[in-house]
Amino acid sequence: MAGTTGTRTTGAAGARETPPGGASGRPRRAAHTRSRARRGPRLHVAVFVAPFFVAFSLFFIAPICYALYESFFTLQSSGLGLTEPTIEFSGLANYATALSSPAFVGSLGRVLVFAAIEVPIMVVSALALALLLDSARARWRAFFRVSFFLPYGVPGVVASLLWGFLYVPQTSPLIDILSAVGLPHDFLGPGTILFSIANIATWQFAGYNMLVLIAGLQAIPQELYEAARVDGASELRIAWHVKIPMVRAPIILITVFTLIGTLQLFVEPLILKPLTTAINSDFTPNLAAYNQAFGQSNINLASAEATIIAIISFVVSFGFLRVVNRKGNRAW
């Protein structure tokens, strides 16, 4: 599962894992041969695991299945539509409709481009922030950590107001400043809109991803640094040669989450849509699905589109993991 452990066993933790005088590397079997453990391992495992999975099944799996089910039906009216519509099984018709719509397919292409922009920006900036905060030189860590993380706590409604004001020429102090120094400042044009969205996403989630990385960095045993420092390594070298390899798993994790997040890009374009002519209602696949479900009350087509989004997210993220895992330890 965790690449962290794969490498970490070479560190201090690994040394501790060997039971005193026991057969090294097989502590678990030893445990299970003991009578008390044998009496009820299944029961306590079930007690630990079951509550989560019951809730998971009810509130995740069930709606997913329901959505899948809905995606195979179509609400059919007839004539003028004055009589009650009928619900008809239509097989994969909704999927065909979605995939033959140039707008929906175009939106898939758009988020792939967006992912190519946003994923590297996000991962590099989150890693840079985490390493800066973790560096021995940093001070006021608590303040900085909260500051970076703060935007994640700004709800979408507020972010909408906020960036609405900051991207529009008439009300933006930012644009006042940029134009005063002669820098380009059209945030909402068709050429810049993807970058403006990338900026909001980075602003909101870089701090979150940074925390995931910091959690990984703090799990690194201090002895490793001390050993490196004794060898005369600089902070930069320690960061590059010790820290980054040690947080490989969390880096892969945030990459995958950012990838999924960008493929499912939704809130930011929804927020900016009323402000610009560069965003339409099928700007991203998720926005298109939302539009079908909430705007046009076509739950069936929306479900089919959502399923397509999920399948693509699945293929892309697990494909990414396969590529990464082939190169080294498994990330999970």
Add this chain to the structure above:
Amino acid sequence: MGSRIRTAAGALAAAAALGLAAACGGGGGEEPAKSAAAASGDPANPVELTFWSWVPNIQKAVDAFNAKHPGIKVKLETITPGPDGGYAKMLAGVKAGNAPDVAQVGYDSLPSFLVNGALEDITQYAEKDAAKFVDWQWQTGVFGGKVYSIPQASGPMAFYYRKDLFDKWGIEAPKTWDDFAAAAKTIREKDDSAYISTFAANQAPWMIALAQQAGQQWFSTEGDAWKVTIDNPDTRRMAGFWQKMLDDKLVKTEADMSNGWYKDLQTGDIAGWIGGSWGDAIIRGNAPKTSGKWAVAPMPQWPGAAKFASASWGGGSASAVLKGTDHPAEATAFAVWLTSDPESVNILLSAGYGWPSIKDTSRIPNLQQDDTVFPFYGGQNIWDVFKEADAAVGLDWRWPPVSDALYSTLTDNAKAAVEGDGTLADAFAKTQTAMVEQLKAKGLNVVATGG
């Protein structure tokens, strides 16, 4: 994993089917034995109704109703506006069998509610009240001769403008669209930063209202088929007019009711707005320092028009009685009272719900003298302008059962045109094609004829 999901899906499908059957069965369960006379209810055992609306402060009107009708107790639940999720919730509620009895639904969305089977036929309870309401507003709730909703309010359009600036520039409120173009040109010549208005490509109801005023309607029925005529000569003329305004850079292209636009209202960079009657509160609230400098004129007219024509922004809103209610008579009584009783109408008017749907507005105090509104417009009784506008809304305008798709398709296409991708006329033509496809996809009959 596969088989587990299949089993679960099967079980759920069965559960869902049962649920749907129950929901459908539940609606017709109770016989409509009650006559219209019983609509006042029994004070000892009051009928409870739920009402969904998003009009601010509508609670006061509901309270007034409850005070006067001891036999009916209406509970208001303020929901998110329809297009932002409110409609989806109502439709889901109808599907699940727990929808409110009465809900606010836009005129433009009533047909799609009907196609989704979400409206209750209230003809027998409502027919007698038809004469109280303005004809075109009443007709928005009538389909195939049956009544499904009671009109609340509309948004008749007129031209708000900065009278002080117009005077300074030496121009008058435009009477025709040619005047409008000429005034726009003068403004550009006299002031570097000012525009007569914006072309709001973000605002489908606004563009639709312009087309509605231009003449030929977009949707009608022919036998048992919908006829789509978006791409018609009158709409093309309107599109051509605004295309020229865009090409000559005589109008701004920013979104209306957005941050930048609000600021431009304050500075005078936007000197006019063709807006709905409820727009007065927007101007007053966002640009309080311009008080006394505004005026309202009727919408500019097309040359050669037979009679004065106006339009209504997005139609307006109705109180719809939703399918599955146990008390259609009481629900109708409430809906009628809410928008026809003078006390209630006066409350709703100050809450900003729009232009009243009743014919006789002489008993509404705020329409005769309003000390918060009139001084802002230099003492003008702006309601006279809107009253005339509401009376000049075409009676035969029909909304399609796919208004949401119409709105998003139209804004998408118009935004593209503003970005230089095709013309506005192309945008309307593309919208026509898309709407025909949408209607067909729902299984409806369509005869498509561009005008």
Add this chain to the structure above:
Amino acid sequence: MVDRRRLSPATVVVLALLTAAAVYFLLPVAWVLIAATKSSADLFGTFGLWSPDPQLGANLGRLFGAEDGLFGRWILNSFLYAGVSALIATLLSAGAGYAMAKYPFRGRELLFNLVLAGVLVPATVLALPTYLIFSEVGLTGTFWSVLLPSIVSPFGVYLARIQAHAAIPDALLEAARLDGAGEYRIFFRIAVRVMSPALVTIFLFQFIGVWNNYFLPLVMLSDQRLYPVTLGLAQWNSQTFRDPAFFELTVTGAAVSALLLVLTMASLQRFWRAGLTAGSVKE
């Protein structure tokens, strides 16, 4: 620690970079706080980072007085929804993650992959099916309809499993078992303590996730008094089209809710540090 007498060039560089980043992240937040002191007209008419005519007191008064103190209720609701569900989510995740890390059982990897796949489905579209399922059992419109779906955190399970695997040495569990401790006692007394940094992280993420969740309450709730603050603010914001005075309420409300969230995070930060030291007790 670093040399306290003077700042080395490297320290200056690190601090400069951190400060620049802080400005980037905090500037928009500062904008909200400043905007909270403005009237609707000034919001559009004046420079974004300066309030020429502050009226914070008036705005706050209107905010908490509006519609019988509705805003206060929304804040309370948000704390309740976010706090309770984050607590349960953390507990459930800890149990599941710990068991998956420390007990091999049949179907373990399958379940784990299922959890990860759960993250891939767009939540916005799940809201409506969830609504329809909930109305079958009559839960819609209740407190529970928002709380229950929020107790599931697939990401929490992932994090808990990683942390349990990495930070809890099997030897420690062995030793505890030899001392006669039961599995539950080991979990609550040892595992939870060692995993506490991850658990605080899970709690924090879930708390904020639920606090910011908009769609679930949007489809589930219709009684304003049950709304969380995000939904309430969104509703006020949508009414600005008819009555611009709602701008003041929305922006001031946004500032207050953001501020409260900051205070919550800052107080959790304390636990976090405590958690980190608890984690290092293993040395």
